[in-house]
Amino acid sequence: MGTTARATSPRASVPPADARAAFRSGLDGPTAGWSDGRTQANLIAVPADWAYDVLLFAQRNPRPCPVLDVTEPGGVTTALAPGADLRTDLPRYRVWRDGRLVDEPTDVTRVWRDDLVAFLVGCSFTFEGALRGAGVPLRHIEQGRNVSMYVTGRQCRPAGRLHGPLVVSMRPVPAGLVDTARRLTALMPAVHGAPVHAGDPAELGIEDLARPDFGDPVEAHPGDVPVFWACGVTPQAALMASAPPFAITHAPGHMFVTDVPDSDYRVG
Amino acid sequence: MGTTARATSPRASVPPADARAAFRSGLDGPTAGWSDGRTQANLIAVPADWAYDVLLFAQRNPRPCPVLDVTEPGGVTTALAPGADLRTDLPRYRVWRDGRLVDEPTDVTRVWRDDLVAFLVGCSFTFEGALRGAGVPLRHIEQGRNVSMYVTGRQCRPAGRLHGPLVVSMRPVPAGLVDTARRLTALMPAVHGAPVHAGDPAELGIEDLARPDFGDPVEAHPGDVPVFWACGVTPQAALMASAPPFAITHAPGHMFVTDVPDSDYRVG
Structure with missing residues (x-):
């Protein structure tokens, strides 16, 4: 990658x-x-x-x-x-x-x-157009990087032989636009919907934002809040587990x- | 029933x-x-x-x-x-x-x-509370009846051995409230979401609203438009087929x- x-x-x-x-x-x-x-x-x-x-x-x-x-x-x-x-x-x-x-x-x-x-x-990625359209900057694209993804401490609900942790993608969002980002993405449940968390990464068991488990580190601007969405890499974590x-x-x-x-x- | x-x-x-x-x-x-x-x-x-x-x-x-x-x-x-x-x-x-x-x-x-x-x-039934809360009358409940359900002429997308027609529920809605009903139910995709059709039943291959395939006939008031939502009886129609x-x-x-x-x- x-x-x-x-x-x-x-x-x-x-x-x-x-x-x-x-x-x-x-x-x-x-x-x-x-x-x-x-x-x-x-x-x-x-x-x-x-x-x-x-x-x-x-x-x-x-x-x-x-x-x-x-x-x-x-x-x-x-x-x-x-x-x-x-x-x-x-x-x-x-x-x-x-x-x-x-x-x-x-x-x-x-x-x-x-x-x-x-x-x-x-x-x-599907809702990034909607975010950009509402003036929410996309730091990973600005920086020419893959989005940052993290394995969380939360377990998914298992099914048959499949189990594993929730994986999230993270986008740094200016504090004043977090609600906008939440509202817009909530309307797109087929592509992960609303964020699962905004703010302290430790809440999700993520230790260091600078060391994503997948993708690239993305730099936040002053005043940005890390916003976490459920990520489609979660099935890969389930494969590993x-x-x-x-x-x-x-x-x-x-x-x-x-x-x-x-x-x-x-x-x- | x-x-x-x-x-x-x-x-x-x-x-x-x-x-x-x-x-x-x-x-x-x-x-x-x-x-x-x-x-x-x-x-x-x-x-x-x-x-x-x-x-x-x-x-x-x-x-x-x-x-x-x-x-x-x-x-x-x-x-x-x-x-x-x-x-x-x-x-x-x-x-x-x-x-x-x-x-x-x-x-x-x-x-x-x-x-x-x-x-x-x-x-x-899950979105009926939201409809009532917005002033949309629920004729079947007013009339003490089961909701009207109809087998349509539209086929579902088959899966393995399962195939069958789309079944819809119908609620008569005052014409001026059809958009309200559409907007509210679109926000509830987990319980069928927006109507699949409003207006002429023939569009769905339904011949006679007075003779539902499941449930009871429900009387419309003057100015009501029949509004059709995808219905969870659809799997039963697939069982039959x-x-x-x-x-x-x-x-x-x-x-x-x-x-x-x-x-x-x-x-x-």
Whole structure:
């Protein structure tokens, strides 16, 4: 996971199909700031006999795991982006065996299996357009970095063989805009909804904001408050804790860019 | 399904545990208007080997099938109402074999199976308090009737072996209040969210509002517009269409009254 994303308007205006084509061709880097206004998604693919556990884990933990689509076993396509191939169209993947990260390739065609069921899970990048539109600065994009993500001390509600801690993403938000950020994101429950916490990281069992578990450190400006949202990397933490024999996920911050307008996931 | 519910404030103020105790003792009738402010839920219990299909069907059809809780196989308790027993605490049930309704008892203890997984699905009764609070009249409660429900001509997105049509509930709403009803219910996606349609029933393939497929006919007042919400009876229509070997559901309108405040399911 490099710090290859930059705060660029050109990337923001790339159509999602072109973004996917670029990643398919090998372009690597976090997707924050790409294809503005289109929903991005976390990927987790597990053998079919683990699919019920994942889907139930998601139902029981809807804040970190809002499921946007589920493939048929062996399928590599999704209604969220007709024509896309889930094995190639993300910038970077992670391959897991027995709960251990064994590879981080930019293409998983070679290791994909016929019994894999893929889950696309809502991503907080989806609400960043709404935040920016309301004047909430996005420090990680300003700084050309991947968003900071942390494993918390809170356990998710387990489901079958799956258990693990809640993972959160953090954005530094000027104190006067925290309520705005809360109100806007509450209207997008399909992409994590309202923050789970704003303020003292210790409340979530996070010791040092400068050392995220995933992504990059992001610098706060004076007067910023750290605001934490449930994160779609939570299923990866569950993979580590629960050790299914095999799984494929996106690399944190390296999302699947769908065709779906962000506004489709806003209620009210 | 009788027309035993009446527009009573006493029922509205019954604590949910007492309502469940009354139903457990054999009291029968629709639950609209009971335990005001507490979430009501649809029940569908299927053998464990059908559980993934049901959960995936729900994920793919979140408007009619917002899942609020899922039990462990054989379990009869739920986090939504500690102390409750799902086999006895609903006023009336339906028992299904091979997609056919074979019994409609007030207690299913005798036919419950160790391999059943129970799904509790959000119910539009949950948002009726919000509607009433905004001055939207609830004709079915005024008339002491079960809400009207209709099988539509729209098919749900299938999942595994499960397929079937969308079922909707209908409430006559004064034309000037339709936008209010839409806005309020859009904020409650966990209990069906915004209406799927307002106006001409033919748009949904409904021929005659006076002949609902489930529940009772409800009389509109002059100036009322029929407003249709996705309905948690949709999984029952899928049972009829897809014919799993065995299933237990609530009887339409005869819901599970949970302890959860309605407001927990409102976003924003």
